[in-house]
Amino acid sequence: MIIVTGGSGTAGRACIDELTAHGYDVTSVDLVPPADPEVPHSRVDLTDFGDTIAAFAGIDDAVSDVTGIVHLAAIPAPGLATNHVTFHTNITSTYNAFEAARQLGIRNIVWASSETVLGLPFDVPPPYVPVDEDYPGRPESSYSLSKLLGETMAEQFCRWTPRTKIIGLRLSNVMVPDDYQVFPGFQDDPSVRKWNLWGYIDARDAAQAFRLALEADRTGADVFVIANADTVMTASNDSLLGELYPDVPRRREVGEHETLLAIDKARRELGYAPRYSWRDSAAAGGR
Numbered sequence: 001m002i003i004v005t006g007g008s009g010t011a012g013r014a015c016i017d018e019l020t021a022h023g024y025d026v027t028s029v030d031l032v033p034p035a036d037p038e039v040p041h042s043r044v045d046l047t048d049f050g051d052t053i054a055a056f057a058g059i060d061d062a063v064s065d066v067t068g069i070v071h072l073a074a075i076p077a078p079g080l081a082t083n084h085v086t087f088h089t090n091i092t093s094t095y096n097a098f099e100a101a102r103q104l105g106i107r108n109i110v111w112a113s114s115e116t117v118l119g120l121p122f123d124v125p126p127p128y129v130p131v132d133e134d135y136p137g138r139p140e141s142s143y144s145l146s147k148l149l150g151e152t153m154a155e156q157f158c159r160w161t162p163r164t165k166i167i168g169l170r171l172s173n174v175m176v177p178d179d180y181q182v183f184p185g186f187q188d189d190p191s192v193r194k195w196n197l198w199g200y201i202d203a204r205d206a207a208q209a210f211r212l213a214l215e216a217d218r219t220g221a222d223v224f225v226i227a228n229a230d231t232v233m234t235a236s237n238d239s240l241l242g243e244l245y246p247d248v249p250r251r252r253e254v255g256e257h258e259t260l261l262a263i264d265k266a267r268r269e270l271g272y273a274p275r276y277s278w279r280d281s282a283a284a285g286g287r
């Protein structure tokens with residue numbers, strides 16, 4: 001069985017759908033029940049270590065034989081709570097998930113890090129574009145710091161137990177199809193979405209990345225930027241970068257609408273291939 005922490009949330013729902021569609025036995029652990037009552041769920045507080053390890057160890061008929069963890073439970077952005085509460089919640093939940101898995105011998109963990117680690121909101125411009133996994137983290141908020149420290153914890157947990165795999169996915173801004181209705185409103189002002197280099201991730205493509213990372217035959221800690229293949233903008237990257245990041249060097253050529261959050265590593269090492277684009281949505285005049 002695969003446990004999805006935070007399975008009632010936006011990314012969690014998509015992960016449960018993706019894993020279930022690929023034949024996995026999945027259960028969600030979350031503070032709140034899922035919108036879909038058919039989704040197997042137990043109420044668990046990930047900030048409580050006893051609750052976390054008890055859930056991962058098994059709950060009567062509800063949870064058993066856990067072989068992998070998709071860890072998403074968190075306060076998912078800066079500003080939703082006070083900084084110390086966001087930090088405390090996220091760092092504690094991630095520690096508890098990693099430590100409970102370690103004690104129980106669960107060696108396959110994929111968790112949600114964040115694009116913010118790349119230096120969002122880029123008030124200090126990025127060192128180059130497309131941004132990727134090759135430069136040290138630059139957290140600019142307590143939320144982002146909690147994610148960077150999660151990545152650091154993953155490295156140490158994998159050093160302690162080298163057979164373990166802990167993959168952190170640095171998700172871009174998660175979108176569901178309804179969210180595409182607001183994308184036309186971004187187009188008049190390129191500065192509106194400059195904070196994440198005009199990136200996004202469709203929750204269904206994020207879910208694909210979680211499944212692929214779960215299935216990856218490897219050990220150790222690693223991180224991958226996960227975004228869609230294109231930007232949220234109809235303006236070209238030449239125009240956007242020329243206006244808002246004129247002094248940022250380009251590490252390689254980028255396509256007209258190609259994501260500036262590089263997904264090359266995820267494509268190469270996980271086989272990630274995003275299938276969705278807001279450009280195909282009704283909001284953009286597509287299907």
Ligand SMILES: NC(=O)c1ccc[n+]([C@@H]2O[C@H](COP(=O)([O-])OP(=O)(O)OC[C@H]3O[C@@H](n4cnc5c(N)ncnc54)[C@H](O)[C@@H]3O)[C@@H](O)[C@H]2O)c1
Pocket residue numbers: 005006007008009010011012029030031032044045046047071072073074075076077089093112113114115170171172173174175
């Ligand atoms: N939404 C984004 O744009 C975005 C971007 C980058 C990374 N992420 C990360 O992806 C993950 C999922 O984000 P999301 O957008 O689905 O968020 P969400 O808020 O929709 O879902 C998070 C879920 O976690 C649960 N949760 C929170 N604290 C918990 C606790 N102590 N114990 C158990 N469950 C708890 C919540 O009840 C919620 O259902 C988070 O780790 C977030 O930091 C999100």
